[in-house]
Amino acid sequence: MRPHDSTTIDRLRAQIAALEKRPALAEDAVFSGKADDLLPVPAGMLHEVFTDEHRNSGAALGFALGAARPLLKPERPAILVMQLSADGREMGVPYGPGLKSFGIDPGAVILTRAETVTEFLWAIEEAVATTAVAAVIADIASHQHDIDFTVSRRLVLRAAATGTSVFLTRYGTGREASAAKYRWKVLPTPSGSPPFDARAPGPPRFAVTLEKGRIAGFSADWSLLMDWTADGFALVEHSREDSQPAHRAAPLSGADSAALGDRLPLAG
């Protein structure tokens, strides 16, 4: 490839990106094997964070907050968490001291509650249209069908225009048409144990699959295990946790019950 060819290609790419209203950078996200490179992805994108069940809501919010944290900048000092009031009563509301122990400044997280889905969508769009918001995390536990393709397309355009990222946390196994650039599937996973206490839960661990969207070097059907640490997401090395995914794949296999049986001697 001659040198001026690559500049032409870059220029054409930028033109296409401008037509599609998204930062050209998105194609350049390269996964090098470290979780830090997978996240954060460029700002100004619409992400869907899917999890299978409502009771995984803690993991979904944790993943979205973790992905949004690097987006906080002095000129974008806030993360807006939006909920429908009814969902908040059912699934809990973000809790200040919990955010602090998760590693996020509770002062930067603003909670917005709406009564109806119309007002909810209006508030999301209004927040996305502001250049001072780092990320909008919208918890969509009910009214799944009101978030259709048109809605997501509007959000994509607004987010691209202002550079505000949007994370829609959604629940269930069905997937509808959506204009979201990235779709993640996040499941909670049994955590590793902290040193010296095998029976205590360790740092939060997520099983993350990228279902939609392209990150160079990252295959869509990989399921990664990530720990949330003080420095952000960290990949769990497969060598150490090799047996873990196998257990999940065959929950009724003999290996699993053997592992259960092993607990007693461990507990001593």
Place this chain on the structure above:
Amino acid sequence: MLILPRWATDCLSRADPALAARKHPFVLWEKQKGAMRLAEVDLHAASLGLFAQQNLSDARALVPELEAREIDRAYLEQVFADFADWHSNASPIVSVLMHRSAYGDLCLDITGVAHLFGGEAAMLEKLTGRLRALGYTVNGAIAGSIGAAWALARYAPGSIVEGEPDEALAPLPVAGLRLDADQVSGLEQMGLKTIGALYGRDRRALGARFGKLLVMRLDEALGQLEERLVPRLPEIERHAERRFAEPIGLIDDVLMTANDLAVRLAQQLEGEALGAQAFHLFLYRVDHKVMSLSVNAARATRDAGHIGRLFANRVERLVGEYDPGFGIDMIRLAASSLSPLASTQVGAFDAHDGNGDLDRLYDRVASRLGPLSVLRSRFVNSHIPERAVKLEPVIARMPDDPHAHAPVSAPRPIRLLPAPEPIEVSAEVPDGPPAGMTWRRVTYRFDKASGPERIAVEWWTPAEGELTRDYYVAEDRDGRRYWIFRSGLYGEAAHPRWYLHGFFA
């Protein structure tokens, strides 16, 4: 001071054309202790000798063609409130005095307003004249103190007293001092029939004989004791208004006018280097009602576009309730909660800080979803988890409690349920985590757990039935982590109950 002695009957005859065209006297009656007694009588009925508190059947015997209706006090009070608000087109401070009158008397503070009407006499003439033209019986007076104006409006209508009211009040009867009937008859028995007769008397003796109220009212009337008006509408510090030759009705027109007014108000505020946090839009309807809309801003502002947008958001929520009636003939945009706001220079090298944009976003969202919908966490001095943080509106920001606890190093969940939910636990070991739980009819088995973290009752806050809590972090087979607690220690409570309080990431 405007006094409307026949307001109830006048108002009903205006509302009902059949009554307006009547030839017969009209009264309103109400049930009192089983008897039907007259409550309000109109001018015609009064001239025939009917009076309030008279038995309805007596009145009918005296005047057979009497037109009588039962009084609806709630309705009349509401109409009077609108009626009073409407008078704020004459003066911004309107209050209703409830002394010795069924619906109240209108009291307008006209300080610095009279010149707009061409002097005090012209103003009084205009205010009473326009009410008379509408069919109301009205008396008015202007004086330097509320008490004096009240007495003059009752007993010397139309008078305007400047300076000390002593002379003007002297010949008026003592009933002009807003006293109750017992006090008035007592004074009259003693030969003290006019206010002037009280002037030289020993105040202590008067107070001992007739009650402190008499001395207080006398001082108020003479302007020696300050009496405060309680304005019906929020106090207005700066305003811009527009009157229309033809009444307008469409909400879009109203919003357009509000935008224009916001520009004018903003210029006014800019000239004085002020910003405001509360804005009120008053819509004066031709049928004497006032609709008001208020919006609040998180920080003092004078950005006309922003103010206009806040009203547009608020109106969107009100679409069903908006009712312009026969039209709106005046719109006033007012600002209150003023604070100095110096103009800022945009620097070439300043780091752009998003806080201003954020506050405007919060204003917009709060103006549409309500102020309680945009919340931040405020840390409070308490270690009970649900009390440690208070969700408070962003636009009414308060500083954090300086005594708020340092962040605990113990884990706290990322989501907290609004109220702890009772769970059934299985295989509990005293002072250890349970092996599983049933929450919302689903059973979970815990593989890992840590704890307990013991949180004792705050004995200094009175709360019934609170027990020490032992909190555990429990992780189930799929890796979901829960914050559960046992309410009560073994031994402290007979059967300690377990609750789920939150979720970890």
